[in-house]
Amino acid sequence: MTVHERDWDAFVTLKDDGKAHMDLAVEGVTCAACMVEIEQGLGLEPGVERARLNLTSHRLAVEWCQETTSAERIIEVLTQLGYRAHPFDPADVRERSDAAGRELLRALAVSGFAMMNIMLLSVSVWSGNVSGIDAETRDFFHWVSALIALPAAVYAGRPFLRSAFAALRAGRLNMDVPIVIGVTLALFLSVMQTVQSAHHAYFESAVMLLFFLLIGRYLDHMMRRRTRAFAENIAALKAETAVIQRPDGSLREVPLSRVEPGALIHVRAGERVPLDGRVVAGHSEIDQSLVTGETALAGVGPGDAVYAGTTNASASLTVQVTVASGATLLDEVTRLLETAAQARSRYVQLADRVAKHYSPVVHLAALLTFAGWYLAGSGWQPALVISISVLIITCPCALGLAVPAVQVVTSGLLFRAGVLLHSGDAIERLAEADTIVFDKTGTLTLPLPEVAGASDIAPDTLHLAGRLALASRHPLATALARAADAAVPLDEVRETPGEGIAALFEGRELRLGSARFCGMDEAEVAAFAARHPGSSLIAFRDGDAPAVPFAVGQRLRPDAVETVARLRRDGYRLAILSGDRTAPVEQVARDLGIDDWSAELTPTAKIARLEHLAGEGRKVLMAGDGLNDAPALAAAHVSISPVTAVHVAQAAADAVFLGDKLAPVADALGHARRAHRAMVQNLRFSVLYNFVAVPFAVAGFVTPLWAALAMSSSSLVVTLNALRLRLGDPHAAQAHSAPAPAPASPKRDRGAARPAVEAA
Amino acid sequence: MDVLIYLIPAALALGLLGLIGFLWSLKSGQYEDLEGAKYRILQDDDLPEDERKNDRPG
Numbered sequence: 056m057t058v059h060e061r062d063w064d065a066f067v068t069l070k071d072d073g074k075a076h077m078d079l080a081v082e083g084v085t086c087a088a089c090m091v092e093i094e095q096g097l098g099l100e101p102g103v104e105r106a107r108l109n110l111t112s113h114r115l116a117v118e119w120c121q122e123t124t125s126a127e128r129i130i131e132v133l134t135q136l137g138y139r140a141h142p143f144d145p146a147d148v149r150e151r152s153d154a155a156g157r158e159l160l161r162a163l164a165v166s167g168f169a170m171m172n173i174m175l176l177s178v179s180v181w182s183g184n185v186s187g188i189d190a191e192t193r194d195f196f197h198w199v200s201a202l203i204a205l206p207a208a209v210y211a212g213r214p215f216l217r218s219a220f221a222a223l224r225a226g227r228l229n230m231d232v233p234i235v236i237g238v239t240l241a242l243f244l245s246v247m248q249t250v251q252s253a254h255h256a257y258f259e260s261a262v263m264l265l266f267f268l269l270i271g272r273y274l275d276h277m278m279r280r281r282t283r284a285f286a287e288n289i290a291a292l293k294a295e296t297a298v299i300q301r302p303d304g305s306l307r308e309v310p311l312s313r314v315e316p317g318a319l320i321h322v323r324a325g326e327r328v329p330l331d332g333r334v335v336a337g338h339s340e341i342d343q344s345l346v347t348g349e350t351a352l353a354g355v356g357p358g359d360a361v362y363a364g365t366t367n368a369s370a371s372l373t374v375q376v377t378v379a380s381g382a383t384l385l386d387e388v389t390r391l392l393e394t395a396a397q398a399r400s401r402y403v404q405l406a407d408r409v410a411k412h413y414s415p416v417v418h419l420a421a422l423l424t425f426a427g428w429y430l431a432g433s434g435w436q437p438a439l440v441i442s443i444s445v446l447i448i449t450c451p452c453a454l455g456l457a458v459p460a461v462q463v464v465t466s467g468l469l470f471r472a473g474v475l476l477h478s479g480d481a482i483e484r485l486a487e488a489d490t491i492v493f494d495k496t497g498t499l500t501l502p503l504p505e506v507a508g509a510s511d512i513a514p515d516t517l518h519l520a521g522r523l524a525l526a527s528r529h530p531l532a533t534a535l536a537r538a539a540d541a542a543v544p545l546d547e548v549r550e551t552p553g554e555g556i557a558a559l560f561e562g563r564e565l566r567l568g569s570a571r572f573c574g575m576d577e578a579e580v581a582a583f584a585a586r587h588p589g590s591s592l593i594a595f596r597d598g599d600a601p602a603v604p605f606a607v608g609q610r611l612r613p614d615a616v617e618t619v620a621r622l623r624r625d626g627y628r629l630a631i632l633s634g635d636r637t638a639p640v641e642q643v644a645r646d647l648g649i650d651d652w653s654a655e656l657t658p659t660a661k662i663a664r665l666e667h668l669a670g671e672g673r674k675v676l677m678a679g680d681g682l683n684d685a686p687a688l689a690a691a692h693v694s695i696s697p698v699t700a701v702h703v704a705q706a707a708a709d710a711v712f713l714g715d716k717l718a719p720v721a722d723a724l725g726h727a728r729r730a731h732r733a734m735v736q737n738l739r740f741s742v743l744y745n746f747v748a749v750p751f752a753v754a755g756f757v758t759p760l761w762a763a764l765a766m767s768s769s770s771l772v773v774t775l776n777a778l779r780l781r782l783g784d785p786h787a788a789q790a791h792s793a794p795a796p797a798p799a800s801p802k803r804d805r806g807a808a809r810p811a812v813e814a815a
Numbered sequence: 816m817d818v819l820i821y822l823i824p825a826a827l828a829l830g831l832l833g834l835i836g837f838l839w840s841l842k843s844g845q846y847e848d849l850e851g852a853k854y855r856i857l858q859d860d861d862l863p864e865d866e867r868k869n870d871r872p873g
Binding site: 087090091108109110111112157160161164165168171172175176192195199203 | 819820823826827830831833834837838841846847848849850851854857858
């Protein structure tokens with residue numbers, strides 16, 4: 056199907072032993088059988104050294120001997136097996152090894168090992184203190200504990216140390232500051248006690264604290280990583296590559312990272328323009344719906360600017376890639392995005408807000424305890440021991456787990472509902488949203504246009520028109536082919552660029568294209584356009600019979616009406632802000648019953664509307680998919696985009712939803728509200744626990760045994776409360792396998808693949 | 816209780832062995848694909864041809 060060669064060197068990395076290595080995102084992997092089929096299928100291929108499919112991330116790593124086989128052959132084998140695969144741009148996935156996750160897991164293992172061994176010794180000391188252990192044995196046990204705890208704490212505490220220092224340097228307080236202070240003082244005190252051969256040491260408390268907190272950190276990290284991995288797969292499957300024209304005239308497909316400004320790229324009809332540029336040769340129509348929300352096609356010729364994310368509708372174009380000049384739409388979007396992102400970073404996470412008040416109070420309490428006992432005449436050392444025990448008992452173990460545990464459970468639930476989160480704090484912001492602003496094109500409507508009223512047209516005519524339409528990659532023709540569910544293309548189709556296509560069928564001439572091409576008169580066209588406002592027209596003529604017009608337009612997502620009604624019932628204020636013309640926006644607003652709508656908005660105007668809403672004290676959830684929505688997505692309190700959105704918009708949004716339905720947006724809001732409740736409950740519980748425990752600590756009753764018990768039980772309660780969210784979720788009970796994200800449109804892929812299969 | 820002087824280091828050394836084992840398994844990438852690993856157990860492609868009962872699990 057591809058006429059040009061793909062430049063495989065750009066996707067393949069050579070290993071030290073001379074073997075070629077490639078990572079691919081594989082679509083359609085659902086179960087273990089697929090894994091076995093792919094691995095065995097590739098294993099039978101001569102030259103393939105190793106093929107391993109990761110069933111968690113749906114990625115395939117292949118290594119082969121370059122003399123015997125090629126990357127093209129591997130893709131071919133996968134296609135024969137029935138899987139669409141696309142290689143990753145090596146520049147995008149450099150950070151695949153997940154160094155941060157491994158560091159956390161190693162720290163978790165070390166602190167776990169240390170905690171268990173010290174606990175073994177500590178339990179002996181605790182029981183020995185009751186049954187009469189001799190002082191030498193106790194000192195020996197304490198020294199061994201110190202020997203384990205000190206190096207383990209230094210190793211496992213590094214993530215907290217780094218974060219605490221970073222926060223202090225920036226003049227802020229976060230949860231890690233009291234953690235570092237607590238652990239350091241506890242170790243210091245324990246060493247001091249050991250030197251003086253005291254009855255108690257707090258080694259196990261210090262290490263246990265690190266262990267529990269590292270669990271929270273690791274869970275948090277895994278949640279981000281999992282959703283990011285899927286987002287990367289989706290990007291790879293969208294095949295964001297460019298076909299460059301080399302000086303000798305040959306065409307090569309390369310990853311976007313390899314295209315230099317000034318290079319000539321070739322964009323065929325039906326393909327997405329990969330980068331911003333200026334047309335050098337060719338005339339065509341451009342579908343800008345992803346960029347401006349405008350649904351009508353715009354004509355372009357040499358000298359006109361085209362933007363990344365638009366679709367080339369009718370004829371091939373040669374485009375020179377431009378550098379940012381400061382004047383294009385994209386530059387404006389980029390500038391707005393930067394401003395918006397700065398404003399966003401001012402949001403302070405729930406846990407950090409608590410930490411800001413928490414640490415001063417706790418440290419003050421410890422200080423007062425010390426002063427109190429010292430003034431009461433108990434000597435500086437016992438006073439210090441008691442005040443440090445206050446710090447240990449209040450060290451935010453449960454607080455550290457309170458938010459991440461809920462985030463992890465909720466992101467899992469959202470994942471099953473078809474929503475991928477980009478950031479953990481998006482859950483908190485989603486829960487606060489009270490106003491939802493939708494973009495129209497591609498968000499409320501389906502990303503691909505559809506034929507309106509296809510059922511009113513005679514099935515034979517529709518079917519024949521659909522078969523003819525298969526020959527064209529024009530968006531209106533592909534919509535018609537989809538509506539007709541046509542599979543067998545007609546032979547010998549002639550194309551008149553910019554007009555339409557024609558073919559001979561059983562001696563009659565069939566025509567498909569513009570109204571003029573099919574001989575419709577102006578009055579007829581005007582009357583038809585009046586009946587279908589906001590739609591584009593494509594006409595079909597069978598022999599001498601009068602031409603049949605089809606209205607192709609944006610169709611609402613199948614569940615849009617119910618979902619919007621459900622959101623309104625839940626008390627959200629709804630609005631539509633679109634860059635499209637007034638008529639289609641008004642139509643959609645009326646169908647959905649949304650009174651507050653605006654059309655023909657520029658990106659700046661969208662932001663102004665959002666700021667106006669924010670000024671009224673509303674927390675806005677922005678849902679949009681276009682390049683023109685990207686600044687608004689970044690500026691809104693929280694944002695979500697469909698998976699079909701342009702890359703810039705997806706990167707600016709806090710979450711991405713999959714599939715053709717709008718329901719994931721409502722589900723995400725529901726889950727987020729429940730999660731927020733659980734977070735607040737957890738934080739309240741942690742604070743309450745401190746209220747109860749601190750007086751005992753201040754009074755000097757807290758022994759290491761009680762500290763250990765209190766710490767583990769409070770962490771357990773917080774975790775169980777987070778897990779409670781999974782109860783009663785219909786999705787959680789279902790199969791645990793992750794939903795395979797369906798990028799672009801599975802419908803279109805099936806339609807495109809079918810003729811190829813039948814031909815084979 | 817002098818025996819503790821040998822026993823505790825011995826216990827620690829055994830524990831350390833476990834820790835090293837875990838770190839090794841982490842380094843060799845055994846936690847990369849927790850989903851796939853459980854199905855790979857059932858795969859019998861390491862057996863000679865005549866011993867395979869069922870080619871396609873699932």
